[in-house]
Amino acid sequence: MIIKILGSGCNNCVNLERVTREAVADLGLDATFEKVKDFPTILGYGVMSTPGLVVDEKVVLSGRVPTAAKVRELLESLTS
Amino acid sequence: MSLAERLRPTTPTHRWVGVGAAALGWFALYEINLPLWDWVVYDLAGLSPSSRLGSGVHFFFYDSIKIALLLVGIIFLVTVLRSFMSVERTRALLGGKREGVGNVMAAGLGVITPFCSCSAVPAFIGFVAAGVPLGVTLSFLIASPLVNEVAIGLLFGMFGIGPTLLYVGAGLVIAIVAGFVLGRLKLERWVEPFVFETRLGGQVIDPSVGLTWDDRIQMGVEEVGLILRKIWPYLLVGIALGAAIHGWAPEDFFTQYAGAGNPFAVLIAVLVGIPLYSNAAGIMPLVQALHDKGLPMGTLLAFMMAVVALSLPELILLRRVLKPPLIVTFVAVTGAGIVAVGYLFNAVIPV
Numbered sequence: 001m002i003i004k005i006l007g008s009g010c011n012n013c014v015n016l017e018r019v020t021r022e023a024v025a026d027l028g029l030d031a032t033f034e035k036v037k038d039f040p041t042i043l044g045y046g047v048m049s050t051p052g053l054v055v056d057e058k059v060v061l062s063g064r065v066p067t068a069a070k071v072r073e074l075l076e077s078l079t080s
Numbered sequence: 081m082s083l084a085e086r087l088r089p090t091t092p093t094h095r096w097v098g099v100g101a102a103a104l105g106w107f108a109l110y111e112i113n114l115p116l117w118d119w120v121v122y123d124l125a126g127l128s129p130s131s132r133l134g135s136g137v138h139f140f141f142y143d144s145i146k147i148a149l150l151l152v153g154i155i156f157l158v159t160v161l162r163s164f165m166s167v168e169r170t171r172a173l174l175g176g177k178r179e180g181v182g183n184v185m186a187a188g189l190g191v192i193t194p195f196c197s198c199s200a201v202p203a204f205i206g207f208v209a210a211g212v213p214l215g216v217t218l219s220f221l222i223a224s225p226l227v228n229e230v231a232i233g234l235l236f237g238m239f240g241i242g243p244t245l246l247y248v249g250a251g252l253v254i255a256i257v258a259g260f261v262l263g264r265l266k267l268e269r270w271v272e273p274f275v276f277e278t279r280l281g282g283q284v285i286d287p288s289v290g291l292t293w294d295d296r297i298q299m300g301v302e303e304v305g306l307i308l309r310k311i312w313p314y315l316l317v318g319i320a321l322g323a324a325i326h327g328w329a330p331e332d333f334f335t336q337y338a339g340a341g342n343p344f345a346v347l348i349a350v351l352v353g354i355p356l357y358s359n360a361a362g363i364m365p366l367v368q369a370l371h372d373k374g375l376p377m378g379t380l381l382a383f384m385m386a387v388v389a390l391s392l393p394e395l396i397l398l399r400r401v402l403k404p405p406l407i408v409t410f411v412a413v414t415g416a417g418i419v420a421v422g423y424l425f426n427a428v429i430p431v
Contacts, residue, residue, distance in 0.1 A: 039401075
């Protein structure tokens with residue numbers, strides 16, 4: 001699983017990465033993390049409000065920092 | 081588990097009972113704040129209300145609590161209401177709108193759309209690349225920080241409905257006019273070319289869709305915590321300065337230099353305010369203290385707008401998409417609007 005965190009590096013993106021790593025650890029998933037800071041690439045995913053969360057090239061969340069529980073739900077629905 | 085997650089209700093009844101209890105608690109605290117500090121500072125500590133120390137200390141405690149309470153209530157309400165809007169929805173509403181109508185809509189939407197200044201650059205690219213005119217996009221980017229929910233709440237709590245409406249109205253007019261003027265100037269050549277070349281792809285996820293009431297309430301609780309953690313140092317410094325001015329500054333010190341008699345007061349206030357980076361919460365205690373010392377409302381509102389609307393960190397971010405001449409024009413046009421509003425208010429509101 002490839003997880004990309006979209007955003008220019010402000011607090012929100014750092015927080016999103018933290019809760020996502022928590023969720024991944026909870027679920028025992030094998031995932032690699034990538035940060036995407038380049039604006040044309042971020043817009044290429046259709047994301048206008050950062051931070052954005054992309055799992056295997058699919059945007060699953062943008063515009064807010066969710067709780068770890070919410071990310072866990074999202075990832076579970078993707079892996080099942 | 082975070083506090084917000086532990087507070088998560090199990091049934092709808094629990095949820096609304098919880099919200100109701102929190103609201104009642106809030107009103108109770110708000111009501112006992114003044115009598116409490118009257119009693120602690122004047123009766124218990126024995127300080128005189130007319131002494132400098134007494135009025136300064138009273139101002140500090142009473143105001144800190146009052147402002148904190150107002151912020152908690154307002155940020156929560158605004159976050160829950162704003163969770164129904166999103167930048168994505170705003171762009172869809174603005175798409176295909178002409179200049180003029182577009183500027184008016186963009187300014188209004190800028191006020192109600194949840195928007196973090198760290199998203200300014202992707203939002204700018206997203207709007208412009210989707211064909212929203214440059215001036216309309218700028219109206220949105222000016223209104224969003226300028227008409228600020230924290231400032232609205234604090235102004236309302238401290239000065240009442242009149243100055244609050246003036247502030248909101250003035251902010252909207254500045255955003256509409258400045259965006260329209262910037263659009264007329266045809267400044268597209270000063271936008272970094274990659275903005276127009278960006279291909280919008282993927283699928284758009286609208287963050288306002290698919291949220292339950294529990295989600296929205298939880299977002300409100302989290303946002304309150306987030307903003308308070310971020311602004312409390314500003315707030316304390318602002319209140320301490322306010323208290324110092326309140327208790328110690330000579331009565332005519334500020335009116336002498338920045339009062340109604342000085343025709344350059346508004347201009348100087350705006351020039352000082354532009355590079356300053358604070359937020360409405362840090363500025364408002366100062367504004368109140370200076371108002372008590374007799375400074376005119378127009379000068380103070382202009383100062384506050386310059387501080388919250390234009391700041392160096394935001395301009396540095398915008399440099400990624402705008403070339404320097406456009407940034408300078410952007411600051412000049414918006415700053416001129418704020419100065420004009422300041423003089424207008426001073427002319428129509430008696431001190």
